[in-house]
Amino acid sequence: MSFGEPEGYDERARPRPLGARVRMRTVAAAACVVLGLGLIGGAMTGSWLVGDSGGDGAKDSFATAGSLWHSVPVDQLFPRNVEGKGAGPGDADRTWTRIAVAPDSGCADAFDPLLRQALAPVGCQRLLRATYVDATQSYVTTVGILFTKADAAAMSALDTRFSKEGLGRRTDLMPRPYAAKDTLAAGFGTAQRASWTVSVLTDAPVVVYAVSGWADGRTVDDPQPAVTAMESGDTNAPAQAGLGHEAKGLADRIERALRKNATPASEQPS
Structure with missing residues (x-):
């Protein structure tokens, strides 16, 4: 039909x-x-024809970041002045001035034993540190950039461990400050540590940390990790003084500068 x-x-x-x-x-x-x-x-x-450089670009950035300690001027890794718009309590602006830069070194005496042990799986290629003071000269903060010997998988594993085991909150894993002589941080020792943060990067063989305290050298009986000290309503002395914001805010901006330097020129916006 x-x-x-x-x-x-x-x-x-x-x-x-x-x-x-x-x-x-x-x-x-x-x-x-x-x-x-x-x-x-x-x-x-x-x-x-153009080539998809997503994967290769990430690998290039990872490799580039690992060599920044000897290929980038210190003023780019640790700017003399750092602006922290909205970085303080209540989104207040912050400004930090660099007062000392430690000689680049290894990690033998830079960390307390337990933190050194926790970081051991990624190795230590180089450690750079600088200490800053806030605009009121009330607080001092040491920022460190640890360049590891690890690949991306090892960095990811360390980041996972820090997150799952809460290693970044443990007071026995606080980073040590850099107490430079003849500066406002001359009395900034281990007993003066008030708040801190540790950031394990997974897109670079780098660990960025910061530890803050009072510029007058007062000791701290109950230091608080930045993530806790920044919580609303915390009545702890470091939290009330905004020292968690000092550590976290400065560390974040040093980390941003590091990422910018690690990005290949061809990938940076024109």
């Missing part, structure tokens, strides 16, 4: 078979499909 072609009407209201029109629409649709496939294919070809 077969069916006749459906009919329509022409401009004079005469019956007209629709087969030709259907065929024309079919041909047009097919042409659109071919054109669409051509455009997609062209785009894909263009992508192949």
Whole structure:
């Protein structure tokens, strides 16, 4: 059994078979499909010609970050002045001034034993440290950049361990400050540590940390990790003074500067 072609009407209201029109629409649709496939294919070809550098770019940035300790000027890793817009309690602005830079070194005497043990799986290639004072000269903060010997998998594993085991909150894993002589941080020793933060990067072989305290050298009986000291309603002395914000705010901005320096020039916005 077969069916006749459906009919329509022409401009004079005469019956007209629709087969030709259907065929024309079919041909047009097919042409659109071919054109669409051509455009997609062209785009894909263009992508192949240009090269998708997502994976390679990440690898390049990781490798570049590992060499920054000897390829980038100290003023780029630790700017003389750091602006912290909204970094203080209640989103108040902060400004930090660098008062000392430690000689680049290894990690033998830079960390308390337990922290050194926790960081041991990623190794220590180089350690850079600088100490800053806030605009009121009330607080001092040491920021450290640990360049490890690890690959991306090892850094990811360390980050996972710090997160799952809460290592960044343990007072026996606080980083040591850099107490530079003849500066406001001369009395900034281990007993003066008030708040701290440790950030394990997974896109670079780097650990960034910061530890803060009072510039007058007062000792602290109950230091608080920055994440706790920054919580609303915390009545602990370091929290009330905003020392958690000092450590976290400065560490975050030094980390941003590090990432900027690690990004290949071709990937940086023009």
